[in-house]
Amino acid sequence: MKQIAYLLLFTIFLSSCGSNNNEQPTKPYLIILSLDGFRWDYPEKANTPTFDSLARVGVRAESLKPSFPTKTFPNHYTIATGLYPDNHGIVLNRFHAPDLGKNYSISKRETIIDGDFYGGTPMWNVAEMQGMKSATLFWVGASADVNGRHASHWSLYNEELPMDSRIDSLVNWLSLPEKEKPHLIMWYYHEPDAVGHHYGPNSPEVVAEVEKLDAFVGDFFTEMRKLPIFNQLNFIITSDHGMAELSPEKVIFLDEFIDTNKLEFWDGSSPVLNLKTKPGELEEVYNNINAKHDHLLVWKHGEVPEELNYGNNIRTHDLTITSDSGWSIYWSWKQRKSLGTHGFLNSCKDMHAIFYAAGPAFKQEHIQPTFNNVDIYPLAGKILDLEMPDSDGEIKNVKGMLR
Ligand code: AMP
Numbered sequence: 001m002k003q004i005a006y007l008l009l010f011t012i013f014l015s016s017c018g019s020n021n022n023e024q025p026t027k028p029y030l031i032i033l034s035l036d037g038f039r040w041d042y043p044e045k046a047n048t049p050t051f052d053s054l055a056r057v058g059v060r061a062e063s064l065k066p067s068f069p070t071k072t073f074p075n076h077y078t079i080a081t082g083l084y085p086d087n088h089g090i091v092l093n094r095f096h097a098p099d100l101g102k103n104y105s106i107s108k109r110e111t112i113i114d115g116d117f118y119g120g121t122p123m124w125n126v127a128e129m130q131g132m133k134s135a136t137l138f139w140v141g142a143s144a145d146v147n148g149r150h151a152s153h154w155s156l157y158n159e160e161l162p163m164d165s166r167i168d169s170l171v172n173w174l175s176l177p178e179k180e181k182p183h184l185i186m187w188y189y190h191e192p193d194a195v196g197h198h199y200g201p202n203s204p205e206v207v208a209e210v211e212k213l214d215a216f217v218g219d220f221f222t223e224m225r226k227l228p229i230f231n232q233l234n235f236i237i238t239s240d241h242g243m244a245e246l247s248p249e250k251v252i253f254l255d256e257f258i259d260t261n262k263l264e265f266w267d268g269s270s271p272v273l274n275l276k277t278k279p280g281e282l283e284e285v286y287n288n289i290n291a292k293h294d295h296l297l298v299w300k301h302g303e304v305p306e307e308l309n310y311g312n313n314i315r316t317h318d319l320t321i322t323s324d325s326g327w328s329i330y331w332s333w334k335q336r337k338s339l340g341t342h343g344f345l346n347s348c349k350d351m352h353a354i355f356y357a358a359g360p361a362f363k364q365e366h367i368q369p370t371f372n373n374v375d376i377y378p379l380a381g382k383i384l385d386l387e388m389p390d391s392d393g394e395i396k397n398v399k400g401m402l403r
């Protein structure tokens with residue numbers, strides 16, 4: 001069965017290289033799927049015939065390095081804009097924006113759809129501005145009007161929408177008449193993140209979920225192959241971040257170091273928090289955290305190490321604190337139990353994500369060294385023949401995967 005699936009995928013992609021059909025050349029296509037929290041090495045732990053065959057007919061990156069903080073909303077919007085979270089403004093999943101006098105939260109629909117929070121130019125808007133239709137299915141930022149625009153096809157977030165229905169949406173879009181048909185599609189599914197949090201990244205439950213997702217991606221390709229334009233489609237399957245195992249012994253209680261009476265407020269949750277101190281209290285709060293615990297890190301605004309590209313946006317406030325991989329930072333009164341999480345430094349390999357790609361734009365059997373997720377933006381621009389706005393990504397880092 002595994003062999004058949006591989007052969008099917010392989011044969012069809014191979015046949016696309018020397019396309020001898022009589023179709024008129026049209027604009028290129030790119031379909032980007034994000035599977036939330038799909039750690040770079042999950043396919044090594046599970047039986048994943050679809051991912052394995054994708055690697056053979058296309059590109060597999062050693063890993064995709066997310067941006068700090070390695071959380072869902074900052075990273076999906078980084079992939080969409082090619083900007084680090086500091087530069088696009090979605091600095092955490094939940095934060096206060098002093099520049100707007102408003103709070104953002106991933107669990108408040110009215111804030112998710114508020115375009116004021118989102119900087120940069122998401123790639124669906126770049127496409128639309130250059131006369132190319134685009135579609136999004138639940139990508140972060142896609143249900144907001146950013147600079148007064150959104151994709152031609154989009155809908156409000158609905159986690160309950162089954163996988164099959166998501167595939168149907170793509171099939172329907174790609175079957176539209178040319179003037180409505182999206183050439184860029186960005187879609188999303190919330191697993192294996194949820195299972196990874198609940199059971200931990202090394203659990204049998206994660207293996208089972210990864211195998212389920214592999215089958216889902218296999219079903220997706222089965223449907224795609226039925227489309228007359230299949231040979232023209234480029235695919236990327238990626239993720240926002242990985243997952244680290246937590247241990248009940250590795251817990252730092254923040255109240256041992258921080259007097260909350262000295263704070264105006266704080267944003268975020270384990271393992272990344274941004275603190276706003278009361279006037280005159282910054283030095284004391286900083287000194288009480290700094291070097292007080294071997295696994296707790298703290299930086300003042302503007303002093304976060306350069307390689308993290310973080311802590312200069314007004315929305316990150318006065319202090320950024322985080323912990324070493326695997327360590328939880330909790331307030332003692334608000335302890336939460338989970339066996340896995342993400343948000344840690346992006347130099348930690350457990351935070352790295354998957355990246356697979358296949359289609360006429362991509363080389364075959366190509367292994368791409370680890371690269372930054374900001375580079376997906378110029379890569380998409382190159383594939384779609386779009387003029388991309390300046391970003392933090394660089395095409396030179398990724399063009400080796402293209403034909
Ligand atoms: P987290 O693991 O806390 O960083 O966030 C993951 C969660 O974000 C997922 O389980 C989804 O419920 C949620 N999520 C992802 N994309 C969206 C979206 N576009 N709109 C609303 N919620 C989303």
Ligand code: ZN
Binds near residue numbers: 037240
């Ligand atoms: Zn995520």
Ligand code: ZN
Binds near residue numbers: 037072193194197342
């Ligand atoms: Zn998560």
